[in-house]
Amino acid sequence: MQPDLSALDATLGDGADGYLVDADGTDSTQRYLSGFDAPDPFVTCYTPDGVHLLVSGLEYGRAKKDARADTVSRLADYDYRERVSEAGQVAGRAAVVADFLAERAVGSVAVPARFPLGTADGLREAGVTVDVDDGDAVTRIRAVKTSEEVEYVRRAQRANERAMAAAESVIESATVVEGVLHRDGDPLTSEAVRREIELTLLREGCALDETIVACGADAADPHDRGSGPLRADEPIVVDIFPRDKGTRYHADMTRTFLKGTPDSTLREWFDLTDEARRAGLDALEPGVTGEAVHGAVCDVYEAAGVPTLRTNPGAETGFIHSTGHGVGLDVHELPRIAPDGDELEPGNVVTIEPGLYDPDVGGVRIEDLVVVTEDGYENLTDYPVELVV
Amino acid sequence: MQPDLSALDATLGDGADGYLVDADGTDSTQRYLSGFDAPDPFVTCYTPDGVHLLVSGLEYGRAKKDARADTVSRLADYDYRERVSEAGQVAGRAAVVADFLAERAVGSVAVPARFPLGTADGLREAGVTVDVDDGDAVTRIRAVKTSEEVEYVRRAQRANERAMAAAESVIESATVVEGVLHRDGDPLTSEAVRREIELTLLREGCALDETIVACGADAADPHDRGSGPLRADEPIVVDIFPRDKGTRYHADMTRTFLKGTPDSTLREWFDLTDEARRAGLDALEPGVTGEAVHGAVCDVYEAAGVPTLRTNPGAETGFIHSTGHGVGLDVHELPRIAPDGDELEPGNVVTIEPGLYDPDVGGVRIEDLVVVTEDGYENLTDYPVELVV
Missing domain, CATH: 3.40.350.10 (Creatinase/prolidase N-terminal domain)
Known part of the structure; x- marks a missing residue:
């Protein structure tokens, strides 16, 4: 390179x-x-x-x-x-x-x-x-990747998709006993799902220091890694950001899974967040600022009456973080898809990761990793967006 | 702590x-x-x-x-x-x-x-x-550990012993086809053994960025991680230095394994290196300098006519590194067991890792991790020292 x-x-x-x-x-x-x-x-x-x-x-x-x-x-x-x-x-x-x-x-x-x-x-x-x-x-x-660097990120995201599939599969195949997910007769924990993710990534030549598998109230804090038994009918945020051990480039993806039946609020939150994700993606093209892309995501939430940091900088529930960040040798790098985000260029590799949080409801986040191209963007993420597993 | x-x-x-x-x-x-x-x-x-x-x-x-x-x-x-x-x-x-x-x-x-x-x-x-x-x-x-820190290192070394056992078991159970170790019909590689080590450590809550599994000429370079098929009748240096993900404290251990029959030079090298290890350990006590402990190891090699950096600072074969280093939050930290090593104190956690290297022969290294105590040392390593598996 x-x-x-x-x-x-x-x-x-x-x-x-x-x-x-x-x-x-x-x-x-x-x-x-x-x-x-x-x-x-x-x-x-x-x-x-x-x-x-x-x-x-x-x-x-x-x-x-x-x-x-x-x-x-x-x-x-x-x-x-x-x-x-x-x-x-x-x-x-x-x-x-x-x-x-x-x-x-x-x-x-x-x-x-x-x-x-x-x-x-x-x-x-x-x-x-x-x-x-x-x-x-x-x-x-x-912040501007060569085509070789984009390949490195793409390869890491392929591994990441397999890790996400391993996590989804464990959650999907769990049985529910008194509202708690179980595997082989024992409660299924955040730690156990994280282990499946780590084992899969190890086989793929990737390493990671942290992974988020956060359920219910844990998921309401965007930075909580999650711990303990996972519960039915509650959202489980799975956010994986591994590093390819060979190239040192990162991937990043989040999905939110739910085993059982979501209540109407969660259903709405998920659909709204998916709409916000698509709005963020649609806004991506060279010359547009990270601020404008973040704004497109905020527009969707605000139109639905949900608080964002743009309407209320002190908000503690709603959309309480920025839309995304660059990914490369560091998992967080330039450019910012945030209120202070500068103009995007072809070769920028960024996440689009809207989410909603409330300790009384839980958390929902959906994150894709994309590369800005000459005339828009290419999504480097090939993973379904579905809440109920 | x-x-x-x-x-x-x-x-x-x-x-x-x-x-x-x-x-x-x-x-x-x-x-x-x-x-x-x-x-x-x-x-x-x-x-x-x-x-x-x-x-x-x-x-x-x-x-x-x-x-x-x-x-x-x-x-x-x-x-x-x-x-x-x-x-x-x-x-x-x-x-x-x-x-x-x-x-x-x-x-x-x-x-x-x-x-x-x-x-x-x-x-x-x-x-x-x-x-x-x-x-x-x-x-x-x-460099001076509290008893709690010593416990953290001890726990990491327990995990490390399991990883070493996994590596030894894979090598031991290999079949030999035309001088190359095989498992399930395929050549057994450094990479495959490293994978076994990583999987074991993952289960133990440990992480590692690098591991050495180096055979033959690879093993003759103390810093070569090793790659490709492992061969019979040649020494395989396995050096593992994981970090406990919970406490962040490290462990460190090296053993040298050989599948098949060592020639007389390798046999001598191994026995001499084990003698050097024991001499280094025997010299450990509070008040003794790292320099003196390193000297005790050099004495053994030099008495056998093997070059060391003490007799020949430009030596490229023989004992061509220092005897050890402190281990804690960093895998390499104070004190040094080396020519410039200062006085040891109770609570120092150090490696003793003599080795011999020659591209024409291969490499042999044996490494224990110990803590200096009030009246000598305690070996934190519980793993046999045997060449042939």
């Missing part, structure tokens, strides 16, 4: 000679700029000449082979051990980075806001100008 | 009013100081008066309930939205942190070396003194 980093040149146009990152491979900006993954922090410098890496001797061979870099240097090339024994770990390493930059005639750098202070102070001490890039340049570049 | 943070007061004795962390819950220093986990960065300030948290409104309720904090504040308590719309995301948030500190009469802070530059620059702008803590105070405190 060859990202288009030319937008970084504009950032550097503000006066910096290079864009500098000092982080390990779990940092998405590092991963994106370097194309390299290592468990310990390493240094990447982008200049108009190319991408330059500075790694430990342990990672050197692998970096030469795997990284998307024009040059790879070793800490030892700059007397790392001597510097550290003279000045200590932090200042010694920073002095090495300063030498690495000097060799490339880089006297000033733009850095991400979370660049490590220890390195920055050492570089400044050595006369390098270090300024935080307020404009979040790499994050903005990452 | 109530950590003993009094050593931080000594760090603050250097002139800082507080110790400040700005990181998400995956950062082990943040996790340790705050006792709180959140996906987005939040702020923790330790002062001699207590631990103070600054979180988003979204996390406020959970932080009040779960965090190990004396006070919890919200970004909104300090006009967060206004500040951000005036000054931008980075500077606006930093201004809020400055107000949060001012309210606690904190005019100077020590911070970890990887503290975010954007926040540091904003605090300095607001007149707060921000100095990097070169002494790595929290990391040093974390």
